[in-house]
Amino acid sequence: MKKMSKKLLLVIGLSLTGMAGAMAQQQGAGSDNVWSLEEAVSYARANNLQVRRSMLTNELARTDLTQSKFGRLPSITGGSSYNFNFGTYVDPTTSELRSEESRTNNWQLNANLPLFAGFQQVNTIKQNEIELRASEQDVLSAQNDITIQIINSYLNILFADELIKISQQTKDLTQQQLDRTRILFKAGSVAENAVLDLESQLAADDLELINAQNQRDFSRLTLMQVLNLPSSDDFRIVVPEIPEPDQDPVLINGQQVYEVALQTLPAIQGADLRVLSAARGLEVARGAYYPRLSMFAGYNTFYSSARDFRFPIEGVLQPSPIGFTDSQGTNPFIVYTPVTRRETYAYLDQLKDGVGKNFGFSLQVPIFNGMQVRSNVQRAKLQQRDAQLNADIARNNLRQTIEQAYVDAVAAQRRYSSAKEQLRAAEKNYSNAQLRLNSGVINTVDFNIIANTYRAAQSNLMQAKYEYTFKLKVLDFYQGEDISF
Numbered sequence: 001m002k003k004m005s006k007k008l009l010l011v012i013g014l015s016l017t018g019m020a021g022a023m024a025q026q027q028g029a030g031s032d033n034v035w036s037l038e039e040a041v042s043y044a045r046a047n048n049l050q051v052r053r054s055m056l057t058n059e060l061a062r063t064d065l066t067q068s069k070f071g072r073l074p075s076i077t078g079g080s081s082y083n084f085n086f087g088t089y090v091d092p093t094t095s096e097l098r099s100e101e102s103r104t105n106n107w108q109l110n111a112n113l114p115l116f117a118g119f120q121q122v123n124t125i126k127q128n129e130i131e132l133r134a135s136e137q138d139v140l141s142a143q144n145d146i147t148i149q150i151i152n153s154y155l156n157i158l159f160a161d162e163l164i165k166i167s168q169q170t171k172d173l174t175q176q177q178l179d180r181t182r183i184l185f186k187a188g189s190v191a192e193n194a195v196l197d198l199e200s201q202l203a204a205d206d207l208e209l210i211n212a213q214n215q216r217d218f219s220r221l222t223l224m225q226v227l228n229l230p231s232s233d234d235f236r237i238v239v240p241e242i243p244e245p246d247q248d249p250v251l252i253n254g255q256q257v258y259e260v261a262l263q264t265l266p267a268i269q270g271a272d273l274r275v276l277s278a279a280r281g282l283e284v285a286r287g288a289y290y291p292r293l294s295m296f297a298g299y300n301t302f303y304s305s306a307r308d309f310r311f312p313i314e315g316v317l318q319p320s321p322i323g324f325t326d327s328q329g330t331n332p333f334i335v336y337t338p339v340t341r342r343e344t345y346a347y348l349d350q351l352k353d354g355v356g357k358n359f360g361f362s363l364q365v366p367i368f369n370g371m372q373v374r375s376n377v378q379r380a381k382l383q384q385r386d387a388q389l390n391a392d393i394a395r396n397n398l399r400q401t402i403e404q405a406y407v408d409a410v411a412a413q414r415r416y417s418s419a420k421e422q423l424r425a426a427e428k429n430y431s432n433a434q435l436r437l438n439s440g441v442i443n444t445v446d447f448n449i450i451a452n453t454y455r456a457a458q459s460n461l462m463q464a465k466y467e468y469t470f471k472l473k474v475l476d477f478y479q480g481e482d483i484s485f
Contacts, residue, residue, distance in 0.1 A: 036237070036240075057135055058138070065128040065132050068128045072125075077109075078107075083105070084103055091104070092302045100306060112295070115294055117293075118289065118292070131273075134270045144267070153219060156219035167205065167211075170451070220235055223235075244465065245469075254402050268394055268398060278383050278384035281383060282383075284380070291364060320335050401474075412464050413464075416465055426453050430450055433450040
């Protein structure tokens with residue numbers, strides 16, 4: 001009962017995904033065009049084209065399973081023919097050779113029931129059951145892949161927004177410094193090149209701001225495309241509170257994540273199921289070596305327009321000479337035969353009277369068929385080996401992905417700690433540089449170098465933060481944890 005409940009829930013879930021996706025924007029998922037990560041993931045898992053295609057493949061697998069089960073039922077065919085005959089032909093109702101124009105009609109109903117076919121039907125059903133389970137895992141795997149894409153695109157937007165803020169602040173500070181320097185230049189306290197250097201720096205800051213805005217727009221477009229949504233300038237995302245990497249360190253290693261993912265990841269489950277499916281496919285191919293036994297039955301009837309009833313007329317005889325009683329041929333030998341009258345044999349009466357039935361068994365023993373069965377068995381063995389290799393490749397790719405994500409997360413955490421110290425030092429140096437520039441102690445060239453170092457430190461810190469967050473979410477994802485901030 002529990003197994004059936006799970007299957008029923010999956011069928012209902014797959015059937016309602018299209019409806020759920022269509023109603024998502026009207027019932028909370030981005031209804032105000034502001035998307036949270038949870039809403040984006042939920043919507044994409046139902047509406048992304050690749051996900052929907054995997055759902056369609058799942059339905060095809062379900063159809064194949066249903067058809068293979070129906071294959072155990074008898075096949076029944078019916079037919080009829082209506083012929084116009086000219087010249088010599090065999091009357092199907094009497095098997096007589098006739099030479100006249102006529103019309104004939106026959107009806108037939110045949111049934112065939114396979115009794116034994118080398119267990120091919122049984123193994124085909126089991127193989128299709130496994131394929132259906134594998135396709136269900138493919139749906140979940142496609143949803144998982146799209147989830148990773150959503151997380152990456154979502155964090156890219158957040159990172160670009162942070163860069164826009166930093167670039168805008170830097171531009172504002174440069175503008176303030178330029179306004180102050182212009183005043184000093186008018187007072188004769190600084191040379192004109194100080195103003196020109198800051199104007200150049202302001203243009204560079206403006207370019208950095210535009211680049212950050214372009215990166216944000218590109219990241220938004222990527223996310224909208226993954227969600228299968230039309231491009232919109234009003235598209236926004238919820239900005240969550242993301243913990244600092246030094247407040248949320250990596251507490252598990254990659255091997256632990258890998259062991260958990262092996263038991264839960266749909267891609268691995270699907271690859272293992274296809275190994276089992278290939279084994280069943282081998283049994284199906286081997287079944288062709290066995291004899292085939294089937295039972296058949298038939299029902300048929302005929303009609304011919306040339307067939308009629310002939311009745312003798314009482315008291316009326318017809319003389320018919322059939323020879324001579326003497327050798328000279330002068331005394332004929334006459335036989336008197338009854339004169340008959342002809343009546344039409346009705347169509348329905350002929351069909352009723354001409355019914356034929358048959359029943360029997362058919363045995364086919366394969367002897368030689370051009371080595372086709374042997375070739376099919378060899379092909380099935382190769383497909384089984386290929387399925388096993390694909391399962392091994394899936395495990396290897398999973399292990400490498402998790403190991404890389406773990407190493408990247410640890411590296412990003414270390415880089416964040418280093419960038420944090422770098423930013424602290426660069427911020428102090430930048431504040432001192434502002435005071436020294438206002439006092440005329442350093443020139444604008446040296447100030448711009450210090451300012452660029454400060455801006456680079458800010459960018460490095462943000463990049464390390466979001467890279468660490470993404471890798472940590474990947475590790476959480478492979479452990480089956482909810483993806484949220």
